[in-house]
Amino acid sequence: MIKIIFRIVAIILLIYVGFNVVKLLSTLKIKDLQTIPKAVLFSLLRVIAAQAIALIWTVPVGVAIGMNKKLGNILQPVIQVVASVPATALFPVVLGIFMSKLGGLGFASIILMLMGTQWYILFNVVAGAMAIPEDLKAATKTFGIRGIKKWKTLILPGIFPYLVTGMITATGGCWNASIVSEYVNFGGKSVKTVGLGALISQATETGNFAMLLMGTITMCIVVVVINNVVWKRLYALAEERFKIEM
Template sequence: MERLRSIIKRVDLVGWIVPAVVVLVWLWLSVSGQIPAYKLPSPVALLRVLADFASGSLGVTPYSGALWENLGVSLLRVLAGFFMAGSLGMLMGFLTGRITVLRRLFDPVIHLLKAVPGIGWLPIAIVWFGVGEGNTLFLMSLAAFFPIYVNTAAGAAGIPETYIQAGQMLGAQGFRLFRSVIFPAAFPQTAVGLRLGLGVAWAYLVLGEVTGVTKGLGAIMSDARMLGHVDMVLAAMIVIAVAAKVTDFLLVVICRRIYPRGGMKNESGI
């Protein structure tokens, strides 16, 4: 009970004002008939669709009970793309952030590629990987790579030289210097990139899944759009938003384990 009370106390009620107003206006527009249901279903109808999507007990759409399988497929894709982007982005970020010659070699090219919008990679991704799994993973990992790389490189490059000198004076060299000085000092900025990268991976999941895969939340959104089920498109969007928020929360928990701050928050949110 005490734990529940502490959680309730941490909830910022101000953050619920705008969603509540949006739902009330949405409900009023639906009830008054100013927006037809085929364009925007009412909140009550959407809740029924979501309940049926999860439980399969109502049979109101062709996607009854299909939530958990498709959510699992999409979640695995996001985690795979995020892992690839995070591994390469952190590696390249720490290397270019600390080694000047590597920064001069790779940083201009990476920032040049970063300027290309994600949708611009879609045609070439289809040519390289075909329509399906490879195309989706490529788009997600590519899009998530850039914020992770940029923030990691900025964090590594911004470490005061006094930190490095102090570590060297205490005998830290090579990997030991990285583990004890460079990584902890740069990690808050790296965590910013990881959180941004995870959000981008969820966003680009839909772009990849609408191009030919048969399972996943994005595939359901594409199929529902063609069948005229606007309610299912909105339901899938809500599920993606909730799943992205949950995975972001878990990422923050992991980051706090790696880099405990004694409860003090910083720009990374950890």
């Protein structure tokens, strides 16, 4: 009896919430809805750019740390200290540089996204490189496998599952960071660029709850779609082809 009552109450609440959501969204104008696809596209491009920049340096550095104990003992404490500094503490410095000289907030927002999310990839790559079995490392050394061939046959397959995990986490972090990096208060005034994060932040500041709700729903949908289309398939690939059985 209690379960039935609970279900009835839950259904009533869902209907009530759903009705109010539809009612609120119905107040949006066509011109407001037309800004969303462009905002999604620009934010997506920034997320991809931030991930690409992170990969360029985190993969080689992470592999070097994970496969070289002496180097790891030196660099790991340094990186952990640097990573512990809140990215938001460095936002004014980055904005001061890029707003005046290097492309404005459109490019600065990529750097702001990168600063808070690159460590997810780095630490996962380090863990992946450390997890590569010593006998496989010894085998590549015995057979004289070096350079690009070593990366293709040992390193990249070995770190791939960890790399995917790091990138998933970093991507989610980038979407969250877009809210604070695409619309900022700098020099006593609000500065924004085109993006979904900017749309959400501006809607919050102006009290446009309909646009705030629509932007949040849109971001959730985009993240879920990317997870299912991209990351779910890469995870399956990692399980099937790049899993090291001990």
